[in-house]
Amino acid sequence: MADGSSETKSSNQMWGGRFASGPDAIMEEINASIGFDKKLYAQDIRGSIAHATMLAHQGIISVEDKDKIVHGLDTILSEIESGVFEFSRRLEDIHMNVEARLAALIGPAAGRLHTARSRNDQVALDFRLWVKEELQRTERALTALIGAFLDRAEEHADTVMPGFTHLQTAQPVTFGHHCMAYVEMFGRDRSRVRHAIEHMDECPIGAAALAGTGFPIDRHMTAKALGFREPTRNSIDTVSDRDFALEFLSIASIAATHLSRLAEEIVIWSTPQFGFIRLSDAFSTGSSIMPQKKNPDAAELVRAKTGRINGSLIALLTVMKGLPLAYSKDMQEDKEQVFDAAESLELAIAAMTGMVRDMTVRADRMKAAAGSGYSTATDLADWLVREAGLPFRDAHHVTGRAVALAEQKGCDLADLSLADLQAINPAITDKVFDVLTVEASVASRTSFGGTAPAEVLKQIAWWRARN
Numbered sequence: 422m423a424d425g426s427s428e429t430k431s432s433n434q435m436w437g438g439r440f441a442s443g444p445d446a447i448m449e450e451i452n453a454s455i456g457f458d459k460k461l462y463a464q465d466i467r468g469s470i471a472h473a474t475m476l477a478h479q480g481i482i483s484v485e486d487k488d489k490i491v492h493g494l495d496t497i498l499s500e501i502e503s504g505v506f507e508f509s510r511r512l513e514d515i516h517m518n519v520e521a522r523l524a525a526l527i528g529p530a531a532g533r534l535h536t537a538r539s540r541n542d543q544v545a546l547d548f549r550l551w552v553k554e555e556l557q558r559t560e561r562a563l564t565a566l567i568g569a570f571l572d573r574a575e576e577h578a579d580t581v582m583p584g585f586t587h588l589q590t591a592q593p594v595t596f597g598h599h600c601m602a603y604v605e606m607f608g609r610d611r612s613r614v615r616h617a618i619e620h621m622d623e624c625p626i627g628a629a630a631l632a633g634t635g636f637p638i639d640r641h642m643t644a645k646a647l648g649f650r651e652p653t654r655n656s657i658d659t660v661s662d663r664d665f666a667l668e669f670l671s672i673a674s675i676a677a678t679h680l681s682r683l684a685e686e687i688v689i690w691s692t693p694q695f696g697f698i699r700l701s702d703a704f705s706t707g708s709s710i711m712p713q714k715k716n717p718d719a720a721e722l723v724r725a726k727t728g729r730i731n732g733s734l735i736a737l738l739t740v741m742k743g744l745p746l747a748y749s750k751d752m753q754e755d756k757e758q759v760f761d762a763a764e765s766l767e768l769a770i771a772a773m774t775g776m777v778r779d780m781t782v783r784a785d786r787m788k789a790a791a792g793s794g795y796s797t798a799t800d801l802a803d804w805l806v807r808e809a810g811l812p813f814r815d816a817h818h819v820t821g822r823a824v825a826l827a828e829q830k831g832c833d834l835a836d837l838s839l840a841d842l843q844a845i846n847p848a849i850t851d852k853v854f855d856v857l858t859v860e861a862s863v864a865s866r867t868s869f870g871g872t873a874p875a876e877v878l879k880q881i882a883w884w885r886a887r888n
């Protein structure tokens with residue numbers, strides 16, 4: 422056994438000095454976190470090695486003891502990684518599981534490791550290291566997703582599709598432009614991730630239980646060894662702060678919201694009614710009763726993961742909201758929320774990256790839809806302003822009458838005759854037909870950030886240089 426103890430109700434060997442007997446079974450069950458915090462083993466061991474090295478450097482423990490500790494911790498790391506380590510619930514959490522095993526391996530020197538530290542700063546360190554690494558994974562995953570969108574945007578810089586507001590056809594846009602909207606969204610998510618990494622780049626170890634320590638530790642040394650910019654500045658805040666976890670969950674919730682909107686569009690676009698895209702067999706499933714069906718399950722599940730991730734954010738905010746300073750055991754509930762959200766987010770981003778690369782874009786369907794619904798009405802109004810000198814409000818009114826006429830005749834704006842148009846406003850000439858096609862419409866929108874293919878290509882180049 423890692424803890425070297427039997428399953429009798431003896432008091433805890435790590436903190437049981439003042440306890441005559443061990444915990445009730447239900448106490449042990451509610452108290453133990455090893456079931457989930459074993460995920461932090463690598464961070465825990467790294468943190469302990471840095472701490473022991475600093476203690477020896479400062480003359481707080483001997484170099485011989487430090488060497489034994491470091492060697493023992495290395496052994497434990499390989500035991501855990503090779504699956505032979507036995508985790509014990511009686512030892513509550515990862516910190517005490519590792520320390521008990523260290524004692525079994527190296528004897529009394531193990532007891533010196535916990536000098537000038539507490540599990541409060543230890544867990545704050547382990548968890549912060551884990552979240553920081555997760556943020557780095559998220560950054561890479563978002564970069565891959567952005568890359569997928571950039572490729573599709575370039576390929577479809579002049580593929581015309583309807584742009585929507587209220588999910589009603591508004592004006593023609595390009596599919597490339599639409600893809601680039603997601604690049605902007607995921608680009609913001611990625612910059613939030615980078616900012617959060619900056620923000621949390623302070624090392625908690627050495628805050629001890631909450632008040633700091635009287636031992637002559639060097640917190641700058643441990644901070645540097647563990648890859649942090651600097652140590653945290655207030656020991657009370659250090660052990661009570663879970664902002665880094667909340668920031669991760671907030672960022673995850675916003676990113677998941679973007680993924681969910683994309684998922685919703687994929688669901689809509691892949692219906693036979695829209696038919697804008699087709700997902701390959703690799704990203705769809707069939708129905709057990711309706712042979713004709715091909716369902717976008719991956720997109721639907723991405724949409725659903727968002728509910729889960731948002732739930733984690735609300736759960737941890739609610740755990741934290743009433744806690745007096747500094748540490749309370751409530752905070753042990755932080756990890757499962759973050760682990761679950763991280764797993765869901767990673768999966769959702771990967772699935773989306775796969776779908777964006779996989780989907781077949783049906784340019785013919787998009788173009789047909791782009792031309793319907795009087796999508797170039799604004800182009801007619803703009804033409805009247807530009808070429809006939811009408812005030813925009815009057816041009817809007819004239820165009821409205823043209824739309825009504827087309828509707829009455831059951832045709833598109835471009836199908837009205839010049840005579841029909843001139844009956845509405847005599848200033849209209851046959852030049853107007855040049856602006857009524859969807860291609861002319863998108864090509865004309867050259868304002869910065871607009872949908873004109875040339876402009877979209879500029880935005881793609883801007884992002885390529887930053888991805």
Ligand code: ARG
Binds near residue numbers: 748750752
């Ligand atoms: N398992 C605990 C947690 O996750 C570690 C810290 C325990 N600290 C304490 N004072 N009981 O928060």
